[in-house]
Amino acid sequence: MAGWQRVAVAGGLGLLAVAGTSLWVERASGPPSYASFRQSRAQEVPGTLGVTLMPPPDDFRPAVTPQEAYRAVVRRPAPGGIVQALAVVSSPYARSSDEIPAWVIVGRGVCDASSKGDVVSVGRSNPEAGPLPCTDDNLLMAVVDARTGRLVAVYRAYDVTGTWKPARGSG
Numbered sequence: 001m002a003g004w005q006r007v008a009v010a011g012g013l014g015l016l017a018v019a020g021t022s023l024w025v026e027r028a029s030g031p032p033s034y035a036s037f038r039q040s041r042a043q044e045v046p047g048t049l050g051v052t053l054m055p056p057p058d059d060f061r062p063a064v065t066p067q068e069a070y071r072a073v074v075r076r077p078a079p080g081g082i083v084q085a086l087a088v089v090s091s092p093y094a095r096s097s098d099e100i101p102a103w104v105i106v107g108r109g110v111c112d113a114s115s116k117g118d119v120v121s122v123g124r125s126n127p128e129a130g131p132l133p134c135t136d137d138n139l140l141m142a143v144v145d146a147r148t149g150r151l152v153a154v155y156r157a158y159d160v161t162g163t164w165k166p167a168r169g170s171g
Helices: 066-073
Strands: 006-009 014-018 021-027 052-054 082-090 101-108 138-145 151-158
Touching: 066 082, 066 101, 066 138
Parallel strands: 006 021
Antiparallel strands: 014 021, 052 082, 082 101, 101 138, 138 151
16 A cells, blocks of 8 residues: 555554654554553552452453443442552452452442341431441442453452552553
């Protein structure tokens, strides 16, 4: 093709015009690494009694995108926001074979009914209990296998600082 050249760049597929010359731009081979989403260090999740996020293997490339993982578990956004990370989740409650690279989706301000009758009917709740004490300190963490998109675990957490988030990489 006259005027067309192939140039390998990371990031996408598109058309680039430079000084009157059109260049066909291709994404580099292989799936993206999602460097900015990768857990950068071991980090305990507050209020979980030992659940830890660890960096995924350097050469791991997820087959599932962060958007696909998000759509698999989030029906409506959490009141306090959502943050995602690509990590290996280590838990004293799971088998070591469950420690796989996964998309970790953490929502703030996600609470359950906690008073007797709340689940059945708000009208049957204890009126002295008042409203549910739900704050952004309450976390819900979904773990989605980054290879298959399957939900593998859900954890409740509690962050008294209200500021905890996964230690993600940059780039």
